[in-house]
Amino acid sequence: xxxxPEVEIITIGDEILIGQIVDTNSAWMATELTKEGFHVFQITxxxxxxxxxxxxxxxxxxxxxxxxxTGGLGPTKDDITKQTLCRYFNTELVYNQAVMDNINxxxxxxxxxxxxxxxxxxxxxxxxxxIQNLVGTAPxxxxxxxxxxxxxxxxxxxxxxxxxxxEIIYNLKKRFNxxxxxxxxxQVLGHGESALAIILTEWENNLPDCIKLAYLPSPGxxxxxxxxxxxxxxxxxxxxxxxxxxxxxILGSAIIADRDVPLEVVIGDLLKKNNLQxxxxxxxxxxxxxxxxxxxxxxxxxxKGSVVAYSNEVxxxxxxxTTESLIEFGAVSQSVVEQMAQGALKQLQADIAVATTGIAxxxxxxxxxxxxxxxxxxxxxxxxxxxxxxFSTFRxxxxxxxxxxxxxxxxxxxxx
Amino acid sequence: xxxxPEVEIITIGDEILIGQIVDTNSAWMATELTKEGFHVFQITxxxxxxxxxxxxxxxxxxxxxxxxxTGGLGPTKDDITKQTLCRYFNTELVYNQAVMDNINxxxxxxxxxxxxxxxxxxxxxxxxxxIQNLVGTAPxxxxxxxxxxxxxxxxxxxxxxxxxxxEIIYNLKKRFNxxxxxxxxxQVLGHGESALAIILTEWENNLPDCIKLAYLPSPGxxxxxxxxxxxxxxxxxxxxxxxxxxxxxILGSAIIADRDVPLEVVIGDLLKKNNLQxxxxxxxxxxxxxxxxxxxxxxxxxxKGSVVAYSNEVxxxxxxxTTESLIEFGAVSQSVVEQMAQGALKQLQADIAVATTGIAxxxxxxxxxxxxxxxxxxxxxxxxxxxxxxFSTFRxxxxxxxxxxxxxxxxxxxxx
Numbered sequence: 035x036x037x038x039p040e041v042e043i044i045t046i047g048d049e050i051l052i053g054q055i056v057d058t059n060s061a062w063m064a065t066e067l068t069k070e071g072f073h074v075f076q077i078t079x080x081x082x083x084x085x086x087x088x089x090x091x092x093x094x095x096x097x098x099x100x101x102x103x104t105g106g107l108g109p110t111k112d113d114i115t116k117q118t119l120c121r122y123f124n125t126e127l128v129y130n131q132a133v134m135d136n137i138n139x140x141x142x143x144x145x146x147x148x149x150x151x152x153x154x155x156x157x158x159x160x161x162x163x164x165i166q167n168l169v170g171t172a173p174x175x176x177x178x179x180x181x182x183x184x185x186x187x188x189x190x191x192x193x194x195x196x197x198x199x200x201e202i203i204y205n206l207k208k209r210f211n212x213x214x215x216x217x218x219x220x221q222v223l224g225h226g227e228s229a230l231a232i233i234l235t236e237w238e239n240n241l242p243d244c245i246k247l248a249y250l251p252s253p254g255x256x257x258x259x260x261x262x263x264x265x266x267x268x269x270x271x272x273x274x275x276x277x278x279x280x281x282x283x284i285l286g287s288a289i290i291a292d293r294d295v296p297l298e299v300v301i302g303d304l305l306k307k308n309n310l311q312x313x314x315x316x317x318x319x320x321x322x323x324x325x326x327x328x329x330x331x332x333x334x335x336x337x338k339g340s341v342v343a344y345s346n347e348v349x350x351x352x353x354x355x356t357t358e359s360l361i362e363f364g365a366v367s368q369s370v371v372e373q374m375a376q377g378a379l380k381q382l383q384a385d386i387a388v389a390t391t392g393i394a395x396x397x398x399x400x401x402x403x404x405x406x407x408x409x410x411x412x413x414x415x416x417x418x419x420x421x422x423x424x425f426s427t428f429r430x431x432x433x434x435x436x437x438x439x440x441x442x443x444x445x446x447x448x449x450x
Numbered sequence: 451x452x453x454x455p456e457v458e459i460i461t462i463g464d465e466i467l468i469g470q471i472v473d474t475n476s477a478w479m480a481t482e483l484t485k486e487g488f489h490v491f492q493i494t495x496x497x498x499x500x501x502x503x504x505x506x507x508x509x510x511x512x513x514x515x516x517x518x519x520t521g522g523l524g525p526t527k528d529d530i531t532k533q534t535l536c537r538y539f540n541t542e543l544v545y546n547q548a549v550m551d552n553i554n555x556x557x558x559x560x561x562x563x564x565x566x567x568x569x570x571x572x573x574x575x576x577x578x579x580x581i582q583n584l585v586g587t588a589p590x591x592x593x594x595x596x597x598x599x600x601x602x603x604x605x606x607x608x609x610x611x612x613x614x615x616x617e618i619i620y621n622l623k624k625r626f627n628x629x630x631x632x633x634x635x636x637q638v639l640g641h642g643e644s645a646l647a648i649i650l651t652e653w654e655n656n657l658p659d660c661i662k663l664a665y666l667p668s669p670g671x672x673x674x675x676x677x678x679x680x681x682x683x684x685x686x687x688x689x690x691x692x693x694x695x696x697x698x699x700i701l702g703s704a705i706i707a708d709r710d711v712p713l714e715v716v717i718g719d720l721l722k723k724n725n726l727q728x729x730x731x732x733x734x735x736x737x738x739x740x741x742x743x744x745x746x747x748x749x750x751x752x753x754k755g756s757v758v759a760y761s762n763e764v765x766x767x768x769x770x771x772t773t774e775s776l777i778e779f780g781a782v783s784q785s786v787v788e789q790m791a792q793g794a795l796k797q798l799q800a801d802i803a804v805a806t807t808g809i810a811x812x813x814x815x816x817x818x819x820x821x822x823x824x825x826x827x828x829x830x831x832x833x834x835x836x837x838x839x840x841f842s843t844f845r846x847x848x849x850x851x852x853x854x855x856x857x858x859x860x861x862x863x864x865x866x
Contacts, residue, residue: 049666051490052633053481054675054710058472060495065469074467076502077495079476086491093509109644110665151644169844190667192847250470314758320744321737324758328736331812331845333760340758341768342730342740348755348798352768382764396747429747 036181039210040075041067042094046087046105046115047189050079059104059194070203071212072100082106084118091122091184099182100206105189107172109151115186116175120159123177127157133173136166165205169196176205183209216262216270219294220281223442227251230258237280242273253426254435257294290442297441298326305336305386308448310414313384314340314440315353315374317365318392318408322437338382343374353377364403366391371409372420379413386447388412388440392423394432408436412443419447452597455626456491457483458510462503462521462531463605466495475520475610486619487628488516498522500534507538507600515598516622521605523588525568531602532591536575539593543573549589552582581621585612592621599625630683634690635666635710636674636697639858643667646674653696658689670851673710703865706858713857714742721752721802724864726830729800730756730856731769731790733781734808734824738853754800759790769793780819782807787825788836795829802863804828804856808839810848824852828859835863 043063049055057079064074075098080090087106094101106115120126134156155171158164165174170193177184183206187197222230227249231238238247244264250257260277264270278292291300305312314323324340327333341352346365349355354377359369374389392408399405405427411420421443425435459479465471473495480490491514496506503522510517522531536542550572571587574580581590586609593600599622603613638646643665647654654663660680666673676693680686694708707716721728730739740756743749757768762781765771770793775785790805808824815821821843827836837859841851 048664049675050477051480051493052484052677053477053479053490054666054673056472056474056477057493061466061469061472063469064467068468074469075497076506077467077473079493081491090492108665108667110647112664149644149648151647152642192669192844248468248470311761316737316740320749321732321740321756321758322744324732324737324760325741328738328758328760328810329846329849331810333736337736337760339760339764339768340737340756342737342744342756342758344740344744344750344753344755345727345798351799352755352757352797381768382761383767394744430745433745 035209035211036099037211038071038073038213039099039206040073040097041100041102042075042098043077044090044094044101044103045077045079045189046082046103047079048081048112050105051081059189059191062191062195063102063104063198066198066203069215069217070207071215072206072210082112082114084114084121087115087118088122091119095179095182095184099210101182101184102202103184103186104194107186107188109154109171116159119162119175119177119184119186123159123161125159125161128160130156130158130164130173132166133158133164136168136173137171140171165197165201167193167197168200169193174201213263214265214267214270216267216274217294218260218274218278218292220258220260220278220289221291221294221297222256222258222285222288223254223290223438224288225256227256230256233284234281237277237284241277244270245274245277253431254438255290255297259294287446290445296326296330297438298330301441301444302327302330302333302336304445304448310385310448311336311338312444313338313378313382313387315378315387315389316340316342317344317349317374317390318394319390319433319436319440320344320394322433323388323390323440326437338384341378341381349374352381354381366393366403366407366409368409368411368420368422371411372413372418375411375413375418375420379415386412386414386444388444390436390440392432392436394436395427395429406432408432408439410436410440410443412440412447414447417447417450419443419450451625451627452515453627454487454489454629455516455622456489456514457516457518458491458514459493460506460510460517460519461493461495461605462498462519463495464497464528467497475605475607478607478611479518479520479614482614482619484631484633486623487631488622488626498528498530500530500537503531503534504538507535511595511598511600515626517598517600518618519600519602520610523602523604525570525587532575535578535591535593535600535602539575539577541575541577544576546572546574546580546589548582549574549580552584552589553587556587581613581617583609583613584616585609590617629679630681630686632678632683632686632690633710634676634694634708636676636694636705637707637710637713638672638674638701638704639670639706639854640704641672643672646672649700650697653693653700657693660686661690661693669847670854671706671713675710703862706861712742712746713854714746717857717860718743718746718749718752720861720864726801726864727752727754728860729754729794729798729803731794731803731805732756732758733760733765733790733806734810735806735849735852735856736760736810738849739804739806739856742853754798757794757797765790768797770797782809782819782823782825784825784827784836784838787827788829788834791827791829791834791836795831802828802830802860804860806852806856808848808852811843811845822848824848824855826852826856826859828856828863830863833863833866835859835866
């Protein structure tokens with residue numbers, strides 16, 4: 035078996051080349067493949083044009099061991115990847131009953147969605163291995179090309195992600211030897227990337243040779259990914275865990291999680307473990323905290339609900355914020371955010387409540403309270419913490435950073 | 451001058467190939483170039499490796515008229531694009547006083563940022579045309595290669611955007627003739643991609659030759675993009691608008707927008723135009739409607755707030771849903787969703803309210819109400835519409851589709 039296989043990702047679609055969509059599939063695939071020890075050598079985006087697809091496939095197969103193709107598998111006539119691969123591999127489309135059976139099970143309640151074009155998905159290249167797509171109509175098509183592999187999969191992100199996670203990496207690992215990599219991720223709040231790098235200089239310089247470190251910054255959060263490479267996985271895990279322990283000594287509560295899951299999962303697990311039910315009262319975050327919390331399956335166990343109090347009337351009528359406080363301190367103030375949190379705790383009969391009020395921007399800032407000023411309060415029946423933040427001048431970033439900070443304050447009060 | 455020039459974008463950086471960053475530069479450049487009539491033929495991402503960069507440049511110059519390169523121009527030693535281009539074009543780095551002057555003016559208040567590495571940026575390829583980068587230290591390097599052009603620019607998005615907008619497109623238009631392209635997008639709800647293709651077969655077959663059609667599906671929504679190509683832009687716009695008019699005749703209210711903006715912007719503009727204030731009462735959508743509405747700057751004008759009523763107590767205590775209805779019909783029912791909408795309208799003092807209740811999944815489904823069952827109600831003081839939907843078995847997709855359907859029902863009641 036070939037060691038350390040190289041991969042080229044080819045994304046197909048006119049919509050990528052006119053800039054209508056950002057190709058997020060490639061980054062997602064590259065992340066997963068890299069974690070599993072595959073080396074992504076090149077990413078190529080081409081149009082829904084047969085000659086161009088053939089040229090790209092031909093070049094890629096000359097360059098790398100594995101070619102992963104997304105897109106161009108829709109049922110309409112602008113999608114031509116399947117037909118083009120038939121031409122390239124000198125084969126034809128044949129009817130496949132298993133694909134048809136899969137299509138029929140996909141829409142048990144909506145037979146009207148099944149039509150002639152969808153049924154066309156059941157025609158697949160004759161000399162390929164067909165892997166059923168359990169979340170969509172276009173199957174995954176696997177070609178063995180001497181000692182190389184080419185896989186064509188749908189471009190719909192949820193279908194591509196399902197295919198990579200459940201089928202493709204598993205099957206590639208049977209064909210290629212990948213190094214024994216182990217990744218652990220620590221998520222750090224409240225430090226920028228370069229500030230964090232300075233704090234961690236000594237620790238980083240003393241890392242064992244078998245561990246590589248990557249900084250993965252996003253607004254408000256830096257993920258530190260430790261990647262270890264040793265044949266002995268147990269030994270490797272011990273070494274990595276020892277380094278993470280050192281990180282806790284250096285960074286303390288700035289570490290919000292030591293696994294690579296969304297913060298809403300971290301907070302959900304924490305609430306569940308402590309048998310607490312959360313409520314939110316959101317002004318500047320506009321429901322984003324509730325949206326993220328409820329994006330996790332099973333969140334109804336620990337989430338009561340939210341009052342998105344965008345207008346002052348809602349702050350007063352539903353959450354019981356006093357007119358006096360709104361007039362004296364303004365909606366973005368410690369007094370108001372504390373009343374919002376306490377109002378949510380009471381009105382939504384929760385064990386813990388978090389409230390946000392701030393100026394998300396781009397308008398509404400003043401000299402005293404510029405865009406990016408956000409007050410956050412978290413409270414239980416016994417405890418209360420409130421804090422002011424100054425984020426950025428960008429609306430989306432302010433909403434994200436306020437949400438992350440709210441998660442951090444929930445963790446803080448639960449663990450206090 | 452060459453007509454209809456083809457472009458290849460090459461993005462350089464290890465961080466792209468390990469999935470650490472999403473390559474948003476390419477989509478941004480592709481959008482701007484397409485609007486100006488350049489044809490982006492391919493996008494290629496390669497690592498910070500000299501041989502690989504040279505291979506990519508050589509292939510691109512064989513394929514297209516214009517090669518635009520971003521990245522690998524930082525001052526640190528892992529960035530090697532400039533040195534590699536010197537090698538490829540058989541030239542050397544020479545000191546350029548104009549670049550040094552520009553660097554010195556960039557940081558008038560922060561001379562400590564200017565160090566040896568930054569000053570290295572003043573060394574540029576001898577046989578290239580240098581365009582000053584007024585927003586960063588790495589200049590834009592323009593090579594004329596017989597009748598073709600290669601431009602190397604920084605990968606920092608703000609610097610790349612400045613370079614494309616202010617220098618590169620302007621200078622390319624002096625070298626190449628570009629066609630008069632025009633894109634318009636129609637957004638359609640309630641039809642899958644293939645069902646829509648069948649409905650539109652006759653219309654599509656009769657499209658004028660100067661118009662190309664693309665289907666761009668996402669959960670719950672299909673975008674139809676019409677791209678026209680005619681020298682006379684006014685004539686072209688008339689032709690495209692006539693085709694969109696025909697689409698309205700065929701699809702009617704299934705068209706939720708005839709421009710390419712997010713639906714929350716469409717709904718926001720509609721509410722603003724009609725001087726209406728919205729409230730939401732969200733169970734299965736968990737705050738996603740409120741989150742999207744408030745992601746738009748200025749939404750406080752038309753958005754009052756939301757009650758995310760995840761638990762039955764919140765439905766009862768805040769929205770006034772009766773215990774009898776909850777017991778007799780269950781939380782996912784017409785009766786409850788109508789009371790939720792009416793409760794939100796009243797409690798949040800809004801002009802229009804939308805409510806959702808459903809089984810997002812993956813658990814909680816029954817034979818009678820399987821996962822994906824969602825009731826949505828929209829009401830004003832005078833009107834009320836409520837409707838049951840059956841979406842999918844996937845939590846995220848159900849939340850998205852319920853949100854999109856809620857937007858559609860808001861549009862429906864406002865325009866009724």
